[in-house]
Amino acid sequence: MEKINFYLIFANLLDYPDEKKLSLFERFENIVGLHYTGEIPPLENLEIEYTKLFVNAHPYLPAPPFASVYLNSENLYDEIESFYQSVGYGIETREFPPDYLIYELVFLSNLFNDENYKAERKFLISHFLPWFEKFVKKVKENDETGFYSFICEKINIFLNNRLKELKDGETNLQKRVF
Amino acid sequence: MGKPISRREFFKRSLLGAGAIGVTDYSYVFKKFPPGKAGREDVELIPSICEMCFWKCGIIGKVKNGRLLKIEGNPRNPHNGEKICARGNSGIMQLYDPDRLKYPLLNVGKRGEPKWKRISWKEALNRIAERMLEYKKKYGARSIANLSHGSSSIPMRKLLKNFGTDRIAHASFDQCRGNRDVAFELTFGMGAGSPERVDLINAKAILLIGSHIGENVHTSLVKEFIEAVEGRKAKLVTVDPRFSMIAGKSDYWLPIKPGTDTALILTLINYIIQHNLYDREFVNNYTYGFDKLKEEVKNYTPEWAEKITEIKKEIIIEIAELFGRSKPAVTIFPGRQSTWYGNDTQRVRALAILASILGAVGRRGGYFFPTKIKLKGCPCPNKIEGEDFLCDTSEYPFMETTTECIREATLNDEVKMWIVYGSNIIHNTPNPQKTIKAINKLDFMVVVDIKPTEPSLYADIVLPEATYLERYDIPFMVADSRTPFIQIRRPVVQPLYESKDPFYIVSELSKRLGLKDCFPCETMEDYLNLALSSIGTNLRKLEKEGGVYRYEGKPFLDDFGGNYRFPTPTGKIELYSTKLSLNDKDPIPKYEPVEDPPKGWARLSYGRSPVHTFSRTENNKWLHALNPENDLWINEEAAKSMGLKDGEYVRLKNQDGVVSDPVKLKVTPGIRPDMVHTYHGFGSQSPFLRLAYKKGMFENALITKIVLDPIMGGMAKRINFVKIIKDGKEIDFPVIKQKPSGFKKKPEKEIKIKLTAPLPVGGHEEEEGGC
Numbered sequence: 025m026e027k028i029n030f031y032l033i034f035a036n037l038l039d040y041p042d043e044k045k046l047s048l049f050e051r052f053e054n055i056v057g058l059h060y061t062g063e064i065p066p067l068e069n070l071e072i073e074y075t076k077l078f079v080n081a082h083p084y085l086p087a088p089p090f091a092s093v094y095l096n097s098e099n100l101y102d103e104i105e106s107f108y109q110s111v112g113y114g115i116e117t118r119e120f121p122p123d124y125l126i127y128e129l130v131f132l133s134n135l136f137n138d139e140n141y142k143a144e145r146k147f148l149i150s151h152f153l154p155w156f157e158k159f160v161k162k163v164k165e166n167d168e169t170g171f172y173s174f175i176c177e178k179i180n181i182f183l184n185n186r187l188k189e190l191k192d193g194e195t196n197l198q199k200r201v202f
Numbered sequence: 203m204g205k206p207i208s209r210r211e212f213f214k215r216s217l218l219g220a221g222a223i224g225v226t227d228y229s230y231v232f233k234k235f236p237p238g239k240a241g242r243e244d245v246e247l248i249p250s251i252c253e254m255c256f257w258k259c260g261i262i263g264k265v266k267n268g269r270l271l272k273i274e275g276n277p278r279n280p281h282n283g284e285k286i287c288a289r290g291n292s293g294i295m296q297l298y299d300p301d302r303l304k305y306p307l308l309n310v311g312k313r314g315e316p317k318w319k320r321i322s323w324k325e326a327l328n329r330i331a332e333r334m335l336e337y338k339k340k341y342g343a344r345s346i347a348n349l350s351h352g353s354s355s356i357p358m359r360k361l362l363k364n365f366g367t368d369r370i371a372h373a374s375f376d377q378c379r380g381n382r383d384v385a386f387e388l389t390f391g392m393g394a395g396s397p398e399r400v401d402l403i404n405a406k407a408i409l410l411i412g413s414h415i416g417e418n419v420h421t422s423l424v425k426e427f428i429e430a431v432e433g434r435k436a437k438l439v440t441v442d443p444r445f446s447m448i449a450g451k452s453d454y455w456l457p458i459k460p461g462t463d464t465a466l467i468l469t470l471i472n473y474i475i476q477h478n479l480y481d482r483e484f485v486n487n488y489t490y491g492f493d494k495l496k497e498e499v500k501n502y503t504p505e506w507a508e509k510i511t512e513i514k515k516e517i518i519i520e521i522a523e524l525f526g527r528s529k530p531a532v533t534i535f536p537g538r539q540s541t542w543y544g545n546d547t548q549r550v551r552a553l554a555i556l557a558s559i560l561g562a563v564g565r566r567g568g569y570f571f572p573t574k575i576k577l578k579g580c581p582c583p584n585k586i587e588g589e590d591f592l593c594d595t596s597e598y599p600f601m602e603t604t605t606e607c608i609r610e611a612t613l614n615d616e617v618k619m620w621i622v623y624g625s626n627i628i629h630n631t632p633n634p635q636k637t638i639k640a641i642n643k644l645d646f647m648v649v650v651d652i653k654p655t656e657p658s659l660y661a662d663i664v665l666p667e668a669t670y671l672e673r674y675d676i677p678f679m680v681a682d683s684r685t686p687f688i689q690i691r692r693p694v695v696q697p698l699y700e701s702k703d704p705f706y707i708v709s710e711l712s713k714r715l716g717l718k719d720c721f722p723c724e725t726m727e728d729y730l731n732l733a734l735s736s737i738g739t740n741l742r743k744l745e746k747e748g749g750v751y752r753y754e755g756k757p758f759l760d761d762f763g764g765n766y767r768f769p770t771p772t773g774k775i776e777l778y779s780t781k782l783s784l785n786d787k788d789p790i791p792k793y794e795p796v797e798d799p800p801k802g803w804a805r806l807s808y809g810r811s812p813v814h815t816f817s818r819t820e821n822n823k824w825l826h827a828l829n830p831e832n833d834l835w836i837n838e839e840a841a842k843s844m845g846l847k848d849g850e851y852v853r854l855k856n857q858d859g860v861v862s863d864p865v866k867l868k869v870t871p872g873i874r875p876d877m878v879h880t881y882h883g884f885g886s887q888s889p890f891l892r893l894a895y896k897k898g899m900f901e902n903a904l905i906t907k908i909v910l911d912p913i914m915g916g917m918a919k920r921i922n923f924v925k926i927i928k929d930g931k932e933i934d935f936p937v938i939k940q941k942p943s944g945f946k947k948k949p950e951k952e953i954k955i956k957l958t959a960p961l962p963v964g965g966h967e968e969e970e971g972g973c
């Protein structure tokens with residue numbers, strides 16, 4: 025099976041579910057080193073839960089997957105895009121605003137592939153983790169299936185560890201593809 | 203919800219679906235460049251049209267790398283030029299509002315408390331088309347109704363007429379300016395225009411009745427107003443029971459008793475006739491029924507009017523003389539939202555008659571004429587089954603299908619499905635409780651919108667529409683202008699998420715409905731190119747030229763060599779309406795009293811916030827920061843005697859026992875003691891709108907009583923009465939007797955301001971209907 029980096033696996037699992045994307049769940053468990061002990065809901069239930077958590081929901085949308093919801097900055101879009109551009113990436117599709125969770129994970133996966141660990145670390149520290157932690161909290165409070173809470177929480181722990189590794193200068197994690 | 207599946211089963215299934223390499227690699231999201239050189243360096247300037255309200259100002263979107271950075275006015279636009287208002291500037295925050303609708307949604311939960319599942323467009327449109335065909339077969343096409351607002355809903359309305367239903371109502375008719383336009387049609391054979399066709403810049407005197415221009419911000423109109431009043435010193439008379447922003451700029455402020463405006467206007471007409479202040483030559487040449495008018499209004503004297511309107515007779519006389527002196531350069535502003543007290547078409551008729559006897563029609567300083575040209579179109583013919591359905595026209599002869607007709611027909615089980623298009627029917631239609639009752643009777647409801655507003659809570663399927671910054675619309679001909687022009691709305695950026703433009707929605711739907719002759723054009727670009735070919739241009743050329751095509755107008759009588767036939771049955775301005783007479787309605791307006799608030803109650807009035815558009819913008823981050831909630835204007839003396847203080851929160855209770863959310867008091871001498879006033883559109887009931895939810899008071903919930911205009915069936919709303927509730931206790935309004943009044947500005951030292959070139963105001967196609 026093709027090797028892909030963990031950021032891309034996270035992006036697939038946090039995007040709107042379909043069978044293809046969910047096929048990565050086992051690899052996800054290998055990354056985080058833990059088996060999901062809860063019940064795995066049928067796809068339709070995951071679709072409904074996903075819509076409720078991240079798309080539109082009643083009585084309110086608990087966890088919009090956009091950084092600007094959690095951070096207070098008037099120029100956030102500019103700041104993010106400048107960061108993308110400073111390391112040689114321009115957004116090609118405008119389907120979502122530049123602060124969309126999946127875009128940010130894809131960006132991190134690009135940095136990882138480029139072995140640009142300095143930028144990866146900087147993006148995690150100065151932008152991604154501060155909002156992602158708040159986002160995870162919201163998911164955990166509202167997810168009725170437990171499935172997305174599991175994924176989000178494990179990603180959060182994993183990325184915090186990843187940050188430590190990057191800080192320690194241990195940067196040979198390119199081996200870590202799954 | 204389905205049963206959980208076993209772990210083995212889960213992986214078996216997902217791997218089956220996945221194939222060997224099942225991941226999305228998202229390689230399309232980013233493009234690689236040398237560091238720091240990503241994307242285009244330049245900023246593209248893209249001309250389009252604003253839709254933060256329905257005034258259609260020309261804009262330029264400044265776009266870098268596909269992202270909208272700033273919106274500015276389009277200097278090529280003859281109306282707004284470089285200027286746009288706060289809302290126009292804040293369009294960016296509508297585009298990038300995280301609460302937007304993003305995908306088609308299917309409600310798998312309850313109405314009012316939806317549980318949504320994202321579905322594909324294909325599935326959504328299939329489901330909608332299936333229902334439409336099923337209901338048409340079982341109950342006929344008229345079992346499907348449409349409630350809509352704004353130009354993007356036009357293609358859907360056309361499609362539905364082609365499908366065979368005429369149960370189509372737009373809020374701008376029955377809840378806003380329908381009675382005004384019917385009154386103008388009856389008098390002049392044409393509506394009042396939107397923007398209104400008023401030659402303010404050349405006016406020597408202006409009359410505003412209940413129009414709060416400046417709080418109701420329409421950029422080009424406000425611009426021209428300022429120039430007319432501040433620059434050219436036109437005398438401004440404002441009739442309003444509230445000291446509105448524009449009342450503060452007026453030469454005369456008449457705090458009229460609510461409901462008595464027609465008495466004042468008829469008195470002005472009578473005085474002007476009796477004192478030979480009217481334009482005799484114009485009246486002879488261009489009007490019909492002057493003698494009957496003279497006879498009909500003869501008892502409306504200033505002495506009589508003083509008692510009715512509580513405006514001093516001396517002031518009434520002074521104003522009548524001012525208008526007589528200034529004729530024909532008098533702008534009698536037609537007003538906009540006009541559904542007030544129940545007999546509103548006649549009030550606006552009286553305004554039209556006043557303008558006509560002053561000769562202020564087709565003359566500089568008064569009303570001007572529209573200039574239309576013919577554009578080719580991508581057709582979608584009407585195919586309405588059987589006779590036209592028009593509610594109960596015997597009672598309301600000039601009624602179009604109204605929201606009320608549709609509500610009633612739904613409660614009577616004649617309608618099974620609603621398509622609500624861009625219209626917040628919970629906020630804009632009085633008695634929302636009744637609307638919800640009707641919705642609960644429906645078999646199926648579809649909502650097309652850009653945001654999850656209240657109606658979407660009740661929908662079975664919600665479709666996310668592209669915002670005005672992401673789509674084309676049908677061509678906008680600004681025919682009601684002294685300098686008429688055609689402008690095009692085009693996408694400034696690509697649509698976000700899976701939002702789609704109206705043309706995609708209706709053309710996909712028409713394929714599924716088997717409607718072959720509806721919109722045969724392939725794309726919206728084809729449609730627009732076809733239309734523009736009639737004037738020898740195309741989209742690309744027009745865009746290069748700044749997005750505006752001008753053509754010559756014929757706005758004044760002079761342009762017709764003084765020989766003009768009005769499109770009425772008599773060919774003249776009908777002071778005496780032949781159509782009304784045929785339909786057993788008063789051919790000349792009469793004053794009819796409206797119900798006063800009972801002792802202890804005050805009338806509830808509403809208006810617009812300068813930085814919001816109805817209930818459409820309260821969730822916009824920038825506009826929310828400027829004006830997060832509405833407050834309640836209450837008279838100082840009344841508040842004192844009721845023990846109420848400025849800034850404190852109270853609730854309102856209406857005559858039918860409906861209690862509002864808390865609202866902040868604004869205690870002021872600038873309002874009569876027999877009424878309270880608030881801004882419309884706040885207090886969203888949709889928890890999806892995180893900024894707007896429950897901010898301020900949802901005033902429409904208090905408007906449970908309505909009276910239908912006897913001529914066109916519009917819904918009068920300013921006939922509801924309220925009391926205050928503080929700390930759970932009801933407080934009566936005191937009876938404060940009003941002496942006749944009327945205020946005149948003291949002469950002030952001259953302030954020198956620099957004039958810019960006069961800027962015209964013009965109009966748009968009626969059908970594009972916003973309020």
Ligand code: SF4
Binds near residue numbers: 252257288290291422
């Ligand atoms: S008046 Fe303001 S909101 Fe309305 S179209 Fe013009 S700029 Fe846009």
